[in-house]
Amino acid sequence: MTTMVSDFERTMRKREARPEDLIKGQTGDWEIILGLEVHAQVTSNAKLFSASSTKFGAEQNTQVSFVDAAMPGMLPVINRYCVEQAVRTGLGLKAQINLRSVFDRKNYFYPDLPQGYQISQYKHPIVGEGEVVLDMKDGRTVTVGIERLHLEQDAGKSLHDQHPAMSFVDLNRSGVALMEIVSKPDMRSADEARAYVTKLRTILRYLGTCDGNMEEGSLRADVNVSVRKPGTPLGTRCEIKNVNSIRFIGQAIEYEARRQIEILEEGGSISQETRLFDPKTGETRSMRSKEEAHDYRYFPDPDLLPLELLQDDVDAIKASLPELPDEKKARLISEYGLSPYDATVLVGEAARADFFEAVAKGRDAKLAANWVTGDFFGALNREGHSIEETPVTAKQLGELIDLISDGTISGRIAKQVFDSMYKTGRDPAKIVKDEGLQQVTDFGEIEAAIDAVIAANPDKVEQTKVKPQLAAWFVGQIMKSTSGKANPRVVNEILARKLGLSSDG
Amino acid sequence: MSDLTKLTLAGARDALKKKEITSTELTGAYLKEMEAAAPLNAYVTVTADKAMEMAKASDAKLAKGEGGPLEGLPLGIKDLYCTKDVLTTACSHILDGFKPAYESTVTANLWRDGAVMLGKLNNDEFAMGSSNETSHYGSVVNPWRRKGSDAKLVPGGSSGGSSAAVAAGLCLAATATDTGGSIRQPAAFTGTVGLKPTYGRCSRWGIVAFASSLDQAGPIGRDVRDTAIMLGSMAGHDEKDTTSVDRAVPDYEAVLGQSIKGLSVGIPKEYRVDGMPGEIDELWTRGIEWLKAAGATVKEVSLPHTKYALPTYYIVAPAECSSNLARYDGVRYGLRVDGHDITDMYEKTRAAGFGAEVRRRVLMGTYVLSAGYYDAYYLKAQKVRSLIARDFAEAFSEVDVLLTPTAPSAAFAIGEKTDDPLSMYLNDVFTVPVNLAGLPGISVPAGLSSDGLPLGLQLIGRTFDEETLLKAAYAIEQAADFKAAPEAWWKA
Known part of the structure; x- marks a missing residue:
């Protein structure tokens, strides 16, 4: 959004890049300054100013009301639910909620913009300053400021590939509610920008205000990039429009920063412009210069009264907020003794954290965390399942852990049982019983197995007397002959006695 | 006029209820008059078949003693109102062939109450004009002529088709x-009553927008009672228009004839503008005397920001219209003139589709909203608009209604002012402030000019106090006893 330029350039943010985030150039190190404008589609059945459906993937132009098509005399009526969603998001971003906000018209001509203007919020957005805490891979956190959040209409879609000489327009998206979330220029690396979008998406999903589905266009980012020598004033920034995956955001930033550094090091200067990222080449290219920028002629939409919220309504929404990722992470660490890393992995999706808590309740938390983040998430990833599609319930995984803890099965057998659970959805106890996988702790049975191995390998018995380490070979053979069901502790004990070794040796 | 078409709305309503006439007869008589009045160019679309169908349905209801407050009463509809499956163009070339798939809330209210639609009435293109000369379908001719002259006069605008009809x-x-002023000024020019209700009283949904913060639907009728009856059906809250107000609709007709004894009437001194014809001033003075004689008290009040009203209006209205008319781009409906690319198509379509006055206002509006000019024009205008509204609020702390002339002159000749937009804009000097403040206003015929043309007096009321306004208007109507009517020269 071009209007934020001056703020962007005026603000000398305190934060400095870490040395490892600096980019090495010919003339020294460069610091990248990043700010993002994320367009998040509001989760709502109806559009921002009409009752049309917002369902993704419908046949072209089947979700278009007279208002969405800007027929003469049609008037917008605000969708209360979308307003609540914006407030909910603002509260989730720990932001100022503006009890009075104003809808403006942003005027420009485009075939997929039927009104000839987009209804947006310009000078008086519904949400003001807030913050997002990023969880970086190395365990450090970075706080990114939120400048504002406002509500606006999405445009339709121009289709250029349907006819050799004509373009078509699909208005299904026209009028769908978007939240534009503008960050402060607080990020200093592509990693941070990726972490920001990831975290923002997690928060939106926790709140249920945006599904965060980037493939369907529910979340898109405009990335503002500038570079400077550390400690010097901010450079001129370029805006990369509509980047629609987290991976592309990283690629676009890295390409754009290097492009700017190259120009500056060759004695050139950066011209402020809007650029596009091409995922095929991994490059950005100029879309329009500052001189070509539209004059949007913003003015308050006379069809809509200023939006007035009651503090009581805001408070009620606040009271209904779910536990958010940062709070959940802190609680998982304190309540279950998890490492910050495990906790971060678990809270990335509320459903994953919920699954963990259902498994861990009343059990060994560390063991539960290992199973959930290890074998269980591994299986989901391998099979391409979301947590909602899991064939293994939290209750079943909990039961499996119980079978390990009470000695019914060994950890090794448990992995076998888990694979079977994942394939069949059966209860672990039933699998163990049906397949006879209970751990053998019966001394007689184990002793018989040991005797058989000893009797069959007299040479190895002799060698072991000289080289006690060879006992491990016997353990392996015994486990093999008992299909892994023998209790390893009992095997060690009896074997040591039989071979005349001390059991703790 | 035939005997049937001489009836007022109230008279026809009563005759229908008493089964003295039928709606079919009445509607047929109107269709005949409309045919004979083609030279006036008041209608742009005649819906004769639909009218007769609606009339028959109304007769069936009336025969059973049923029917709504307007059952069987034939009305004309300004072409700015979207009417389902009936050509609706706002009298602009750019809406060529446009038949809405929806009905405006106000007309839907009228049909709900039993009214019959005769057709669509001519107006200035997109309601931009004060003389009905900017219509793509040509000027409307005022049924009135100057004494001893056959010069064609304008019926006022933008609702010139409505006033002439x-x-x-x-x-x-x-x-x-x-x-x-598009209701009140044409009413004044044609000896009819025009009522502009409080902003928010009638829904704007389905009415082609000109300037959203100023536009308001209202009726033009033969007398005060007819407009009161019409407003009763047109008004009401509409969830589809956020700016419509959720307030009960009173029985406007019931207040007519109630005494205005003790009513306090304000005379805004700033409305005595330079160069106002003596006969307008005299009419105003007569109006004051009539109200005094009916028991009202009269006092001078001040509306100090009046002189800024026209410039303010000509910033706010064009700004809104430049944005409201952006949707007419040739992409989805109406006129399209092909071009070599999309921008060329836009430019050719809009150049061909909009008339000169509309283009002028779109340009002015685009200019005042442009970067670097917004604060100096649009923002300043909004501040002045607040001051104008405050002037009225202060006056209404002292008085109940204001009395002013409706327009600074009688009807002028077609073509007389088309080359001089500023002099055309001055026609609205007394009506524009009322829109800026969102207040209700009514024009009542009060006398004839020296050359025999009707002149109107305007009453301005408090927001949502149409009842007091109508009561005072009725008193003026009684006192003025305006009986003059144009000769039906168009039938000759």
């Missing part, structure tokens, strides 16, 4: 819209 007996009453 009511004056010439081509409908019982008509819908109109008023953004800066």
Whole structure:
């Protein structure tokens, strides 16, 4: 959004890049300054100013009301639910909620913009300053400021590939509610920008205000990039429009920063412009210069009264907020003794954290965390399942852990049982019983197995007397002959006695 | 006019209820008058078949003693109102062939109450004009002529088709819209009554927008009672228009004839403008005397920001219209003139589709909203608009209604002012402030000019106090006893 330029350039943010985030150039190190404008589609059945459906993937132009098509005399009526969603998001971003906000018209001509203007919020957005805490891979956190959040209409879609000489327009998206979330220029690396979008998406999903589905266009980012020598004033920034995956955001930033550094090091200067990222080449290219920028002629939409919220309504929404990722992470660490890393992995999706808590309740938390983040998430990833599609319930995984803890099965057998659970959805106890996988702790049975191995390998018995380490070979053979069901502790004990070794040796 | 078409709306309503006449007869008589009045160019679309169908349905209801408050009463509808499956163009070339798939809330209210639609009435293109000369379908001719002259006069605008049709007996009453005087000034020019309600009283949904913060629907009728009856059906809250107000609709007709003894009437001194013809001033003075004689007290009040009203209006209205008319781009409906690319198509379509006055206002509006000019023009205008509204609020702390002339002159000749937009804009000097403040106003015929043309007096009321306004208007009507009517020269 071009209007934020001056703020962007005026603000000398305190934060400095870490040395490892600096980019090495010919003339020294460069610091990248990043700010993002994320367009998040509001989760709502109806559009921002009409009752049309917002369902993704419908046949072209089947979700278009007279208002969405800007027929003469049609008037917008605000969708209360979308307003609540914006407030909910603002509260989730720990932001100022503006009890009075104003809808403006942003005027420009485009075939997929039927009104000839987009209804947006310009000078008086519904949400003001807030913050997002990023969880970086190395365990450090970075706080990114939120400048504002406002509500606006999405445009339709121009289709250029349907006819050799004509373009078509699909208005299904026209009028769908978007939240534009503008960050402060607080990020200093592509990693941070990726972490920001990831975290923002997690928060939106926790709140249920945006599904965060980037493939369907529910979340898109405009990335503002500038570079400077550390400690010097901010450079001129370029805006990369509509980047629609987290991976592309990283690629676009890295390409754009290097492009700017190259120009500056060759004695050139950066011209402020809007650029596009091409995922095929991994490059950005100029879309329009500052001189070509539209004059949007913003003015308050006379069809809509200023939006007035009651503090009581805001408070009620606040009271209904779910536990958010940062709070959940802190609680998982304190309540279950998890490492910050495990906790971060678990809270990335509320459903994953919920699954963990259902498994861990009343059990060994560390063991539960290992199973959930290890074998269980591994299986989901391998099979391409979301947590909602899991064939293994939290209750079943909990039961499996119980079978390990009470000695019914060994950890090794448990992995076998888990694979079977994942394939069949059966209860672990039933699998163990049906397949006879209970751990053998019966001394007689184990002793018989040991005797058989000893009797069959007299040479190895002799060698072991000289080289006690060879006992491990016997353990392996015994486990093999008992299909892994023998209790390893009992095997060690009896074997040591039989071979005349001390059991703790 | 035939005997049938001489009836007022109230008279026809009563005759229908008493089964003295039928709606079919009445509607047929109007259709005949409309045919004979083609030279006036008041209608742009005649819906004769639909009218007869609606009339028959109304007769069936009336025969059973049923029917709504407007059952069987034939009306004309300004072409700015979207009417389902009936050509609706706002009298602009750019809406060529446009038949909405929806009905405006106000007309839907009228049909709900039993009214019959005769057709669509001519207006200035997109309601931009004060003389009905900017219509793509040509000027409307005022049924009135100057004494001893056959010069064609304008019927006022933008609701010129509505005012001419009511004056010439081509409908019982008509819908109109008023953004800066478009109901009241044409009423004054044609000897009819025009009522612009409080902003928010009638829904704007389905009415082609000119300037959203100023546009308001209202009726033009033969007398005060007819407009009161019409407003009762047109008004009401509409969830589809956020700016419509959720307030009960009173029985406007019931207040007519109530005493105005003790009513406090304000005379805004700033409305005595330079160069106002003596006969307008005399009419105003007569109006004051009539109200005094009816028991009202009269006092001078001040509306100090009046002189800024026209410039303010000509910033706010064009700004809104430049944005409201952006949707006419040739992409989805109406006129399209092909071009070599999309921008060329836009430019050719809009150049061909919009007339000169509309283009002028779109350009002015685009200019005042442009980067670097917004604060100096649009923002300043909004501040002045607040001051104008405050002037009225302060005056209404002292008085109940204001009395002013409706327009600074009688009807002028077609072509007389088309080359001089500023002099055209001055026609709305007394009506524009009322729109800026969102207040209700009414024009009542009060006398004839020296050359025999009707002149109107305007009453301005408090927001949502249409009842007091109508009561005072009725008193003026009684006192003025305006009986003059145009000769039906168009039938000759």
